[in-house]
Amino acid sequence: MADSKLHLISDEARKEIDQWVAKYPPDQKQSAVMAALQIVQDANQGWLTTELMDAVADYLSMEPISVYEVATFYSMYELKPVGRHKVSVCTNISCMLCGSDDVVAHLQKRLGIGLGRTTDDGRITLKEVECLGACGGAPMMQVGKSYYENLTPEKIDSILDNLE
Ligand code: FES
Numbered sequence: 119m120a121d122s123k124l125h126l127i128s129d130e131a132r133k134e135i136d137q138w139v140a141k142y143p144p145d146q147k148q149s150a151v152m153a154a155l156q157i158v159q160d161a162n163q164g165w166l167t168t169e170l171m172d173a174v175a176d177y178l179s180m181e182p183i184s185v186y187e188v189a190t191f192y193s194m195y196e197l198k199p200v201g202r203h204k205v206s207v208c209t210n211i212s213c214m215l216c217g218s219d220d221v222v223a224h225l226q227k228r229l230g231i232g233l234g235r236t237t238d239d240g241r242i243t244l245k246e247v248e249c250l251g252a253c254g255g256a257p258m259m260q261v262g263k264s265y266y267e268n269l270t271p272e273k274i275d276s277i278l279d280n281l282e
Pocket of ligand 1: 208209210211212213214248249250251252253254256258
């Protein structure tokens with residue numbers, strides 16, 4: 119393909135993607151698209167460029183539009199640069215009933231930014247997300263790959279203080 123973006127995917131990332139591809143029948147390798155997007159996103163400081171999505175489409179023999187649809191539908195994919203840490207706070211029903219408004223207010227005050235924003239020093243991006251499947255520990259948030267549940271202002275402060 120003349121304008122292939124495949125070179126944007128490192129050998130290491132390809133190996134990881136291949137492990138996912140191997141879980142599916144050969145004619146259904148596009149089933150690995152979510153994992154592939156996460157892998158290339160992680161390798162690109164946490165966000166996806168159009169070129170990277172095109173590269174994933176090439177690699178999995180998909181139409182680019184199908185990859186864009188996945189990347190824009192799910193909240194774990196970022197289409198613009200993010201901070202070194204991503205704080206995703208759930209405001210869905212269980213978390214809302216257990217005080218996610220206070221969690222959001224505390225985070226916004228403490229970080230000095232609104233939802234969808236990144237601190238000026240590029241340290242933290244604050245994001246509102248839908249249910250992360252940890253309703254039993256509501257209110258909760260995800261920082262990087264870790265879940266933090268039963269949040270209180272003190273707990274939030276300690277989590278933020280421990281981020282580099
Ligand atoms: S509603 Fe927040 S984790 Fe489910």
